[in-house]
Amino acid sequence: MVNQHLILFDLDGTLAPLSRPIPETALIAIKALQDQGHIICIASGKPLYYLTGLCRQAGLRFVWLIGENGATLQKDVALPPRERLRLPISAAAVAACEQIRKDAVATFGDHIWFQPNEVAVTIFFDTAETQQAIREWLDIKENWLSENQLIIFPHNDSFDISPAHIDKGKAILKLLDYLGIDQKRSIAVGDTWNDVPMFEVCAEAIAIAFPEAKMATHHVADLDSAFDCIKTLL
Structure with a gap:
């Protein structure tokens, strides 16, 4: 065509x-x-x-x-x-995604759950209070996220965290x-x-x-x- x-x-x-x-x-x-x-x-x-x-x-x-x-x-x-x-996804980017997932579990426990992605990390939350807490937590980790080349896409029901490239x-x-x-x-x-x-x-x-x-x-x-x-x- x-x-x-x-x-x-x-x-x-x-x-x-x-x-x-x-x-x-x-x-x-x-x-x-x-x-x-x-x-x-x-x-x-x-x-x-x-x-x-x-x-x-x-x-x-x-x-x-x-x-x-x-x-x-x-x-x-x-x-x-x-x-x-x-x-193409670097091993460092994969490792950084795995680390942010572990940190989120350690911080928020049963108040969050994850979309079963292959690469990125998508965090869902149980309440508006947890949503705000995650937003503040990600703000604190801004430098770490930047150093590890991760980018955040906030949504009404979740946060997507992906390799920046x-x-x-x-x-x-x-x-x-x-x-x-x-x-x-x-x-x-x-x-x-x-x-x-x-x-x-x-x-x-x-x-x-x-x-x-x-x-x-x-x-x-x-x-x-x-x-x-x-x-x-x-």
Whole structure:
């Protein structure tokens, strides 16, 4: 397909409300884009196993998945995956992630739990008080995190802690190269700070209710408006 685009969607807050399924209207719109020959990718802080199950339940096939904010990539929902890509991750970064996980357990005990990631550390909390305590704890560890090249993406329900050289933008560049698609034919849709690297590398960036994203080329109020915007760009 001459005009084939790679169209990328964040999951939580973008394709679906937090902890809710993808709406039927969004699934219909995605499948329509696929029928036109475009490649769909879901890029999330969630691990690949979660995204795989979500897409299976939603009936989404032939999609690319980017998990853990860029650390892991795979094609489609088959397990083992048909095609799989990885960004290079140093042993030092892996060790630092393991250390921050151990420190969090020692500090917060049963008040937290972890998303079962392959690389990054995602900390969930039980109460707003624990959330604030984690935020303050991470502030105290700011220098250590910087020295060990870890970056934090705070969310309403969790904190993602990832190697600083891993993000959605770098994963997208790797995927574009692998697929042989020109960067000029890439569109990203997102709603929060861990989507900024997507916005920075894609030719068109659609921010949903995220006015702070100054680098976005388009700002819309909701997902339906984002799909309308995509139609005008293709």
